[in-house]
Amino acid sequence: xxxxxxxxxxxxxxxxxxxxxxxxxxxxxxxxxxxxxxxxxxxxxxxxxxxxxxxxxxxxxxxxxxxxxxxxxxxxxxxxxxxxxxxxxxxxxxxxxxxxxxxxxxxxxxxxxxxxxxxxxxxxxxxxxxxxxxxxxxxxxxxxxxxxxxxxxxxxxxxxxxxxxxxxxxxxxxxxxxxxxxxxxxxxxxxxxxxxxxxxxxxxxxxxxxxxxxxxxxxxxxxxxxxxxxxxxxxxxxxxxxxxxxxxxxxxxxxxxxxxxxxxxxxxxxxxxxxxxxxxxxxxxxxxxxxxxxxxxxxxxxxxxxxxxxxxxxxxxxxxxxxxxxxxxxxxx
Amino acid sequence: xxxxxxxxxxxxxxxxxxxxxxxxxxxxxxxxxxxxxxxxxxxxxxxxxxxxxxxxxxxxxxxxxxxxxxxxxxxxxxxxxxxxxxxxxxxxxxxxxxxxxxxxxxxxxxxxxxxxxxxxxxxxxxxxxxxxxxxxxxxxxxxxxxxxxxxxxxxx
Numbered sequence: 001x002x003x004x005x006x007x008x009x010x011x012x013x014x015x016x017x018x019x020x021x022x023x024x025x026x027x028x029x030x031x032x033x034x035x036x037x038x039x040x041x042x043x044x045x046x047x048x049x050x051x052x053x054x055x056x057x058x059x060x061x062x063x064x065x066x067x068x069x070x071x072x073x074x075x076x077x078x079x080x081x082x083x084x085x086x087x088x089x090x091x092x093x094x095x096x097x098x099x100x101x102x103x104x105x106x107x108x109x110x111x112x113x114x115x116x117x118x119x120x121x122x123x124x125x126x127x128x129x130x131x132x133x134x135x136x137x138x139x140x141x142x143x144x145x146x147x148x149x150x151x152x153x154x155x156x157x158x159x160x161x162x163x164x165x166x167x168x169x170x171x172x173x174x175x176x177x178x179x180x181x182x183x184x185x186x187x188x189x190x191x192x193x194x195x196x197x198x199x200x201x202x203x204x205x206x207x208x209x210x211x212x213x214x215x216x217x218x219x220x221x222x223x224x225x226x227x228x229x230x231x232x233x234x235x236x237x238x239x240x241x242x243x244x245x246x247x248x249x250x251x252x253x254x255x256x257x258x259x260x261x262x263x264x265x266x267x268x269x270x271x272x273x274x275x276x277x278x279x280x281x282x283x284x285x286x287x288x289x290x291x292x293x294x295x296x297x298x299x300x301x302x303x304x305x306x307x308x309x310x311x312x313x314x315x316x317x318x319x320x321x322x323x324x325x326x327x328x329x330x331x332x333x
Numbered sequence: 334x335x336x337x338x339x340x341x342x343x344x345x346x347x348x349x350x351x352x353x354x355x356x357x358x359x360x361x362x363x364x365x366x367x368x369x370x371x372x373x374x375x376x377x378x379x380x381x382x383x384x385x386x387x388x389x390x391x392x393x394x395x396x397x398x399x400x401x402x403x404x405x406x407x408x409x410x411x412x413x414x415x416x417x418x419x420x421x422x423x424x425x426x427x428x429x430x431x432x433x434x435x436x437x438x439x440x441x442x443x444x445x446x447x448x449x450x451x452x453x454x455x456x457x458x459x460x461x462x463x464x465x466x467x468x469x470x471x472x473x474x475x476x477x478x479x480x481x482x483x484x485x486x487x488x489x
Contacts, residue, residue, distance in 0.1 A: 035396070044376065105443075106380060107465060230461075
């Protein structure tokens with residue numbers, strides 16, 4: 001037998017309203033979609049619940065439809081395998097690129113967009129077996145009192161480790177959220193909080209129903225730092241969107257894996273006509289170095305993650321604006 | 334809570350009374366005796382427990398049985414037909430794709446899922462499709478060659 005899952009009842013609502021009602025009627029209930037994050041957490045004793053509300057049977061969550069004013073509306077239940085193949089999403093290049101780097105292909109068959117956006121934060125002191133964590137006095141994020149990453153601090157430093165959120169953020173995505181008080185909309189960049197133990201802006205009983213994208217426009221890309229070429233979460237990841245090629249280009253960046261929330265970095269100055277492009281991208285790299293605050297939450301040193309994600313940011317910025325790589329001799333991060 | 338589920342496992346209809354928290358890997362191994370499906374990491378990281386659910390690869394160690402009600406499950410035991418190994422099984426056997434053999438059922442089912450979708454994958458596509466499956470003997474080269482041989486045979 002496997003390490004047993006705790007006992008719970010599984011509810012299978014057929015509509016969003018039924019799901020919200022089920023979550024409201026069962027305090028402490030957790031919403032479940034593909035289960036690739038949640039089931040693992042339940043098995044490792046990182047979460048507990050008496051009720052799982054399985055969103056997989058809600059057909060309304062599975063559509064990709066044209067959104068307002070030429071944008072897209074993507075149901076939260078669309079699987080990552082389906083997203084990667086979606087033709088309209090190809091107009092937002094960073095998004096399918098990010099989707100294809102999530103976990104492994106077998107995970108992507110069932111993992112959903114909503115689940116990826118709502119995944120738990122991760123830390124080397126947290127994503128361990130019960131025995132391991134118990135021997136360490138647990139941690140601030142769950143059942144303990146001290147953050148082993150920053151023992152003098154008063155908040156959890158676990159890192160947000162989703163790949164898709166930054167790619168959506170550089171394209172200006174927002175969320176449609178359903179809950180006991182009806183439906184509300186929220187820019188994705190405002191959905192997350194810089195607290196590893198409470199990083200999601202969801203009230204009790206709420207679920208993410210859809211992601212809304214404005215019309216496509218910017219050229220974009222996504223890249224991540226990881227040890228293994230598949231399955232690994234981002235140890236740092238960067239999405240870049242660029243408004244136009246060459247001079248006049250303006251960049252929006254979003255970073256994952258370095259902080260407890262994915263972080264939008266707006267580069268205020270456009271690449272001016274006649275400006276020294278190399279100096280511009282070097283300044284952009286420095287700005288990313290200053291913006292991120294990786295902690296000792298992963299197996300890679302924070303300093304390495306800071307430098308590598310900044311270098312990747314500059315590389316993607318050059319690429320999306322149509323510049324040749326600065327120096328092909330530069331080692332891969 | 335318990336419930337009655339009806340699954341098709343390797344072509345045979347199976348009805349079981351299962352608790353809501355039962356995992357597919359436990360149903361297959363402990364109730365059905367289909368121990369060809371392996372438990373490796375037990376946390377969705379190694380791919381040893383890969384089976385096909387409605388023809389698509391799925392990690393049975395993080396799949397609830399209750400979520401598979403009415404679905405078609407294929408395990409390594411269902412791959413040989415009429416006493417003949419499947420093309421992938423034969424290719425793994427003849428091209429040394431299996432070393433200790435522990436990852437092999439998961440590798441073969443992940444590859445089966447790929448070849449049904451894409452009968453002529455290039456090496457990169459095979460590497461991506463098997464990216465979630467770990468081989469601790471590290472025999473990846475022979476595994477990829479085995480998939481290529483099986484794909485060629487299935488096309489001919």
